[in-house]
Structure formats: structure tokens, C-alpha cells
Amino acid sequence: MTLIDRSTTISGEQVEPVAGSVSSIRKTYPQDWPAYNAAQTSEKGHFQELLADLCGNVKQPDYLGGRPRLPLGDMVFVGAIKVYSGFSARRFNCDVREAHKQGYIDTAPSFNSVNRYISNPGLMPVLVDLIGRSAAPLVSVESSFAIDSSGFSTCKFERWFDAKWGKEKSQRQWLKAHIICGVKTNVVTSVKITSGNVNDSPVLPELLDGTAVRFDVAELSADKAYLSNNNLQYIEHHGAEPFIPFKSNTTGKGSSMWRRLYAYFTLNEDEWKEHYHRRSNVETTFSMIKGKFGDALRSKSETGQVNEILLKVLCHNICVLVQEMYELGVTPDLEPAVRPQVWWS
Numbered sequence: 001m002t003l004i005d006r007s008t009t010i011s012g013e014q015v016e017p018v019a020g021s022v023s024s025i026r027k028t029y030p031q032d033w034p035a036y037n038a039a040q041t042s043e044k045g046h047f048q049e050l051l052a053d054l055c056g057n058v059k060q061p062d063y064l065g066g067r068p069r070l071p072l073g074d075m076v077f078v079g080a081i082k083v084y085s086g087f088s089a090r091r092f093n094c095d096v097r098e099a100h101k102q103g104y105i106d107t108a109p110s111f112n113s114v115n116r117y118i119s120n121p122g123l124m125p126v127l128v129d130l131i132g133r134s135a136a137p138l139v140s141v142e143s144s145f146a147i148d149s150s151g152f153s154t155c156k157f158e159r160w161f162d163a164k165w166g167k168e169k170s171q172r173q174w175l176k177a178h179i180i181c182g183v184k185t186n187v188v189t190s191v192k193i194t195s196g197n198v199n200d201s202p203v204l205p206e207l208l209d210g211t212a213v214r215f216d217v218a219e220l221s222a223d224k225a226y227l228s229n230n231n232l233q234y235i236e237h238h239g240a241e242p243f244i245p246f247k248s249n250t251t252g253k254g255s256s257m258w259r260r261l262y263a264y265f266t267l268n269e270d271e272w273k274e275h276y277h278r279r280s281n282v283e284t285t286f287s288m289i290k291g292k293f294g295d296a297l298r299s300k301s302e303t304g305q306v307n308e309i310l311l312k313v314l315c316h317n318i319c320v321l322v323q324e325m326y327e328l329g330v331t332p333d334l335e336p337a338v339r340p341q342v343w344w345s
Contacts, residue, residue: 032327039326046322047315051080052104054130054318054334061122074105075117076126080318082114083293083311089115118311119304127310128191128210134317135187136214137332138324142182143218144275145189146282147207147226149178149200153296154305175297177309178203180211180220183281185328186288187320188313189215193306200225205234212238219243221279229258243276289316 058073078096085092089111100108109117117123151174174196179188190210192203204226211217217240222231227244235242236257245265252262265272293312297305324330 035326036323039323042326043319043322046325047084047318048081048099048102048104050134050318050321050332050334051077053332054134055080057133057334058126058130070109070113070117071106072126074107075109075114076123076130077105078109078114079118079123079307080311080315082118083308084315086294088298115299115304118299118307119301120307121303123307124303124310127307127314131188131191131310131314131317132210132214133334134314134321135182135189137321137330137334138182138185138187139214139216141324141328141330142184142187142189143216144183144221144278145180145211145215145217145219146183146221146279147178147180147204148223148279148282148286149176149203150286150290151176151196151295152290152305152309154302155297155300175302175305175309177286177313178207179282179285179313180207181282181285182215183221183278185320185324186281186285187317188285191310191313193309201228201231204231208234208238208240219275221276221282223279229255232257232261241275243272243279245276285316288319289313292316292319 055073055077058076060072061069077099081095081099082089082092085095087095093111096105096108096111096114099105153174176194176196176198178192178194178200180190181188190207192207194203204222208217208220217235217238219241220235221243224245224247227247227250232242232244242261246262250262252259252266254262289312293315297308299305299308321330321332325332
């Protein structure tokens with residue numbers, strides 16, 4: 001006979017039973033459906049307004065002679081709208097004309113210009129900066145963060161001759177997006193794009209530095225791939241508490257910090273897991289990005305593919321801001337952007 005226990009925690013969280021026993025329960029969290037519905041049905045209009053405000057702060061690179069360049073803020077805007085729409089550059093050209101008509105951009109560039117700017121290496125630092133600035137309005141909301149990586153497939157293939165099977169084989173190349181996100185709103189606070197074979201652990205310090213520029217980091221959750229003495233020390237150096245599980249063959253021997261964290265991990269399992277469980281929100285963040293904007297990349301050049309992932313993350317952050325405008329009453333106050341130091345023709 002299966003026992004069913006329906007209960008509510010002190011904090012008001014609904015607890016839903018899992019078949020088997022009374023102790024086997026899992027938490028579920030209520031959704032504010034009126035706020036969610038209002039945000040979703042109004043998202044596109046707010047998205048363009050927030051994106052225009054953000055891109056309006058992008059300063060034009062210094063003019064070094066030659067053919068005058070298109071406004072950089074306009075090109076970021078149309079690049080983000082292209083990714084948001086999911087259309088090819090040609091098919092989305094009518095959206096560019098509509099944005100120009102509504103006054104979101106000063107010029108209506110051709111689809112060739114849009115593709116050329118997306119493939120420009122000078123756009124990378126601009127997009128990374130805008131991602132951080134798009135997360136800034138939630139600085140008072142987020143203090144707990146999670147880190148992880150996920151792959152995006154490209155249109156290129158690797159080919160090799162397999163000696164065992166005596167034939168040529170191939171596999172699709174992919175890039176890896178490393179992110180830190182807030183666990184309450186799923187906003188991405190810092191990002192780094194690498195090739196698919198780059199390990200996760202060495203990327204943590206750079207991402208944590210990028211997050212700590214604006215946010216007070218109280219704790220950071222990560223899976224076992226990030227476990228290292230250097231990473232634990234770096235997290236504590238930022239005044240945050242690390243929640244990274246120790247491996248099965250790990251011992252409590254090491255530095256005083258290592259012994260202290262290992263003791264907390266082994267002797268306070270329930271309390272430790274309650275914090276570590278927040279790490280699942282970074283997987284939700286990747287699911288949100290890929291579900292809405294796709295996990296495949298259209299661009300053919302590697303630079304264009306990197307910028308395309310960054311544009312997906314930027315679009316995700318703006319969608320998060322729209323959601324929190326309705327759920328938390330956040331009023332986005334977007335920071336001015338810095339002037340790009342270098343630009344490639």
C-alpha cells in the first residue's frame with residue numbers, strides 16, 4: 001500500500017508526495033501565474049524598449065578614417081533582434097525596417113551588414129559588457145549564484161579516419177558557454193565562450209571576478225568538475241561560501257580551509273545539500289536559453305558563432321528583466337556602456 005502525505009512547510013512551500021513512503025517527498029514551488037502571463041504576453045514590446053535603452057548607451061568607437069561605420073548601438077540592437085526572432089538575416093529584414101520606423105534605431109542596415117558585424121571580433125567585449133550591465137538591475141535581488149557550462153552545436157564538422165573500422169568518421173563541432181547565474185531569477189551575471197574541449201574548473205576565477213564587479217556574492221554552487229583547492233580559496237577570497245561536492249575518493253587531509261569545508265560537507269549533509277540544491281538553477285538557465293533561442297548556431301565563422309551565443313545570453317537577460325518587472329516590481333535602470341577600445345574593420 002502506498003502512503004501519501006500532503007503537507008505544507010512552515011514557509012508556505014507546497015510539498016508534493018512521491019510514491020513509496022511518507023519520507024520520500026519533493027518540494028514544489030508555486031508559480032505566480034497572473035504575473036507570468038502578463039510578462040509573457042507583453043514581452044516583445046518591453047524587450048525592444050529595454051534593448052533600445054541598453055544599446056542607446058553603447059558608445060561609438062573612435063573614428064580612425066576610412067568609410068564611416070554604422071552606429072554600433074544600432075548593430076547590437078539588430079543583432080539581438082535577429083537572435084530573438086529566430087529568423088535568418090534576410091527573412092528578418094522587415095523587423096529591421098519596423099524597428100527603424102518605431103525609432104529604436106537610427107539606421108536600417110542591410111542583412112549583409114548585420115552578418116558582417118556579428119562576425120566581427122570587436123563585438124565580443126561589447127556584448128560581454130552589455131550582458132553584465134543587463135544583469136545589474138537585479139543586484140539587490142541576487143546574492144546566491146551557480147556556475148556551469150553547456151554546449152552549442154555549430155555548422156562545422158570534424159573528420160578523421162578511424163583505423164579500427166577502416167572508414168572516415170565525422171562529428172559536429174561545438175562551442176561551450178560557461179556562465180554564472182543568479183539562482184532566484186536565472187539572470188546571467190558573467191559569461192565566457194570557449195571551444196568544446198576546455199575544462200570547466202580553470203574558468204571559475206574569471207567568471208567570479210566578472211560577477212563580483214556588481215554583485216555581492218554570498219555563496220556559489222558548482223558540481224564536482226569545479227572542485228579544486230584554488231577554486232575554493234578563490235571563492236572564499238571574494239567573501240563567499242563555496243558549495244562544491246567532494247569526490248568519493250576525497251579525504252579530509254589538506255589545508256585548514258580544505259579540512260573545514262570537508263567537515264561541513266560530511267557532518268552537515270542535510271544543511272549542505274539545501275544550499276547545493278540551488279545549483280540546479282543554472283541548468284534551468286541553460287534550458288531557458290536553448291528552449292527559447294535554440295542550441296544550434298547559424299553563423300559559419302567561429303567569431304560569429306561566439307557572438308551569436310553571447311547575443312542569446314543577452315536576449316535571455318532582457319527577457320528575465322521583463323519577467324521581474326511583473327513578478328518583483330523591478331524598475332530596470334540600465335548602466336551606460338563603455339566606449340570600445342579596439343574595433344576591427
